[in-house]
Amino acid sequence: MGIYLSTPKTDKFSENGENDKLRFGLSSMQGWRASMEDAHAALPDLDECTSFFGVYDGHGGKVVAKFCAKFLHTQVLKNGAYSNGDLGTSIRKSFMRMDEMMQGQRGWRELSVLGDKINKFTGMIEGLIWSPRGSESNNHEDDWAFEEGPHSDFSGPTSGCTACVAVIRGNKIIVGNAGDSRCVISRKGQAYNLSRDHKPELEAERERILKAGGFIHGGRVNGSLNLARAIGDMEFKQNKFLPPEKQIVTANPDINIVELCDEDEFIVLACDGIWDCMSSQQLVDFIHEHINNETSLSAVCEKVLDKCLAPSTLGGEGCDNMTMILVQFKKPIPSSDAVTEQSSQSTPESESQSAD
Structure with a gap:
C-alpha cells in the first residue's frame, strides 16, 4: 500500500x-516510496556507560518518526x-511519554517544524490536525508539562510510527519495541529475535x-492500520475510560532484557522494509557473508538495502523505505555492574519461537 515513484531513490544516508565496547554502522534509503x-x-555514548540505538518507521507521514528520533532517547x-x-522502566515510560508530549501545543509546534508540508486552510501537516486557540497559546512559557492536558485543542497526530530501540550497558541489552520494526541478535551465527512483531492477529493484541x-x-486495525502498537x-487512542496501555x-512496548556473552557477535535493528524481504536468519547469514569483506559496517548495511530493493513495484515487497x-x-563482552531490571525474558528468544 502506498504511492510509488516511477524510479526508486537509491541515495543512501550512512553513518x-x-x-x-562496540562499533556500529547504519544506512537508510527512500527506495520506491514517494x-x-x-x-x-x-x-x-548516551552517557559514559550506556549506548542507545533506535529505528522509527513512520506511516501517514514522517513527523512522528522524526519526533521520536529527536526526543525519545532524551x-x-x-x-x-x-x-x-x-x-x-525508563524505556517503557519514554515510549508512553512520546504520546503525551505530542498532545500539547508545544508538541504541535515541534511536529510542525519537523514536517515540511502544511495546508494553511485546513491546518493539516502530514496527518496532524489542530484548532488553534489564537493568542492564548503564546501566553505561557514553552514547557511540555504546562501545555499538556484538556486545555489544548490538539489531540495529537493521526500519523504514527513503530519504534524499536536497544539500550546497551555493560553486558546487558534492553530492547523496547512497539510495532513491527525488529531487533535481532547473532549468537554463534544463530539469529534470535529480541523483539516481537505486534500484528493485530496476535491473540494478546486482538483481545x-x-x-x-x-x-x-x-x-x-479498524480496517486501516496493519499494526497493533505504535x-x-x-485516532485509535480516544477511549477516555481506558488507560493508554x-x-x-x-x-506500550514489550521490554526484553538479555545478558550478553562472548558468543554474541552483533545486533541488527531494522524497519519492516527489511524484514518483509529477509527472515531474521537470512539477514544474519547475509551479514556474516560480508562483514569481514567490507571496509565499514555501514557498507554492509548498504549491501542489505540494495539486495532488498525490488526491481519493480509489481510485487510490493522491497518497495518500502528501508533503515538498518x-x-x-x-570482545570480550564487559562484565556489568549491578543493573536492577524487571526483565520479561533473560535469554534470547529463538526465531522459530517468535514467528507470527
Missing part, C-alpha cells in the same frame, strides 16, 4: 561510529528510573483491540 518516513537514532535519560538503574471497542478487518495514531492501539543499524560487539 559509522564506535567506542571502546517520501522517506523512516528515522533513527544512534548514540554509542526522555530515557530524564526518567527517574534511569538514574536508579531500571532501564526497562486488547476488541475490548477497547476496535475491530480487525483484512488483518488491519507511537502516535491518536489498553487503547485500541498502544505505544548494525551494532558489532568488541
